[in-house]
Amino acid sequence: MPARPDRTAAEAERAESLHEDCRAVRHAFLARHADAVYDELTAGRTRRPRLPELAAEAAVRFPGLVPDAARLGAERAGLQAHKEGREIDQGIFFGALLRSPTAGTHLIESMLRPAPGSAARLAEFRRTDRLELPAVLLERRGEGAYVTFRNGHCLNAEDDRLIADLETAVDVALLDDRIRVGVLRGGPVTHPRHAGRRIFSAGINLKELHAGRISFVEFLLGRELGYVNKLARGLLREGPAAAGGATAGKPWVGVVDGFAIGGGMQLLLVLDRVIAEEGAFLSLPAADEGIVPGLGNLRLTRLTGARTARQVILSGRRIHTSDPAAALLVDEVLPAAALDAAAERAVRELAGPAVAANRAMLTLAEEPLELLRGYLAEFAVVQARRIHSPDVLAKTGRYRARSGRAPA
Template sequence: MSDRASHQEEDLRARAPGFGGDLAADADALARHAADTERMLAHLPPRPARTEAESDQAARLHEGCRAARHAFLTRHAEAVYDGLTSGRTRQPRLTDLAAEAAVRFPGLVPDAAQLAEERGRLQAHKEGREIDQGIFFGALLRSPTAGAHLIESMLCPAPGSAARLAEFRRTDRLELDAVLLERRGEAAHVTFRNGHCLNAEDNRLIADLETAVDVVLLDDRVRVGVLRGGPVTHPRHAGKRVFSAGINLKELRSGAISFVEFLLGRELGYVNKMARGLLRDGPAAGGTATAGKPWVGVVDSFAIGGGMQLLLVLDRVIAEEGAFLSLPAADEGIVPGLGNLRLTRLTGARTARQIILSGRRIHTDDPAAALLVDEVLPAAALDGAAERAVRDLAAPAVAANRAMLTLAEEPVDLLRTYLAEFAVVQARRIYSPDVLAKTERHWARSERAAT
């Protein structure tokens, strides 16, 4: 690094904004500081071409600006959120909220041009601007008022779900790119169709699953939802059903896994809707009420990572003999969604630590499987077991009682507090050197296997 660049960096640190408490003045100060930081970053080569000294300088510049964002949000998170939601009278989704924040509060989160510049780069070649989104959403979720409203907002049906509901009601079938939804009596069967990658989760599957879950919850003919993985085309399992291989590590390596739409949006979107239901007009206080339904999971072959996380919000889990469950967080290097919050209450602390920290797999013949799976059956008996589960859970009182169980086991404030830290930690983990190295090794192994 040149002496001139060093002096500029020291001058920037010396002029780090000290926020006085006035929102407008502090927002202006943050915008100036962020703009100065961006001008210095623009003098550096793209990330993959930087020397070690230039990489260190970029990291210091980013961290200095992130510290300023954190300090600003510590003072103003609730005021920012109220401004973006018109005093909590609007319920924007995460993507819309972040986009508006970039316009209303320049420098607080990456803007459209910065995100577009990052899009299409390998994860290891990005500046890591999603970390700034994690800081933003973490601060909002730490606020009891803003955080609760944000969680509630994400329980609203996603855009386009109402139109898909109309289609489903006409034909009892909805074909999305990565999901098939079919009504069979009182049950709606959601089948994952990402067969080329063992039904691993990517941006497309997450979006399709939220649409499917919305439709299941909105259709008053449906009393129970059923999740199952469809047949896959992967050479090692060709033609077999697989529940899910978790996050698509190839997509993560290529930079195609979105923090807002996937990693955070998944937890606040379709997974939380399965746990809590949809926000719909009703007689409850404030004019809203959640409408939830019971869910059954049928696990063929394995449920890894995000696949296993889904089982933790289901009401009945049926597994094929010889299947296994795992949360390979220690191997992948990322946080396994809300697994850390939900697993302990099912398995106890010791087993949860073995699964999450040491990568222990739970096979269906393992005594610990009884803590996570209700029935273990031969593959030929799974369909019949799913039908019995639907009959058991279709009684009108089931939905009310599962809502009370969720309230007792996972109060919204507990969820909010966890998600506030998850947003920050996960955003940093997906750019950490160990995760980037592991995704590169996984990609290299898969490339060798393909040849």
């Protein structure tokens, strides 16, 4: 058939029907053989490949189950609206693995290990107390690790580069035994509307999504299983997490300048202290963007209650610091000039030796591994379909025409 943008209506309908027939077969195959497939790819769970390696190996060992490198390369060369949607097949694959208690638990644990290259960066950080990555700056001040987002051209919105750099920074902060507390904050931005101001995060970079440069495996799924889960649970250093394997978990503080939209707000849901600038707001614009707001659907309700969570996720309600509901999500609201001192104070208050153990117990009670695994299994499939849905493709095109990001 012609490439997707060149198809007639009849050809487009026929292509979609063929894709769905094949996806049904993949669903059926994996429903029966997910554990066997995973054992084959991990040598009986003696190896711990990360998501990209697992997908690449599956394409070789089980041709047709997930897209191979050539097909993915062809997909990534075009706009999101011009893709065949082969990442949906990756969503089906990972959804089936996560649905299995055996394979899914092993995969989650594998993604809690330090990412490749983090150990080398740790040595550099220990020498200089500073680590400069393309989109993130990590600095040590006393017992605190200060992680600053530096994607200022797009309001510190998330893209593949920022996600990779954040995982490295979080790994290093968790591995360094001099660090007791981590701090997340957005750096100054260059966007004309907020030039020179610090902004926490504008969420997913919709311009990059429109251009086809937001990856499903490395970003949309890897983010949740990677650095965000490490913020919540720490690093798994040895032994299975379910059996009490040693973890390096530390408390985290978020400092919100301006706003925390989408993925920015999602981060706050796993942090131990949130400090916000007066006049800041939080939002999960899932209804507007059309995609699933990560694990926000899992985590927001326990903080705000069901009514408020539905208003935020389904109707786009913004929570301003002046709103009474902000007290459910933010610990302190302060003038901009007081934020630095408040962050330093939070580091001192959370550096006690019992804090890490108690936050680990809170996570165990609030979000046990089985609950996380079950959510991620469905999220993988739903989100892969959402990023290729007609409404999302139309909306990202409109945002790109306006400014590259949903307006703040």
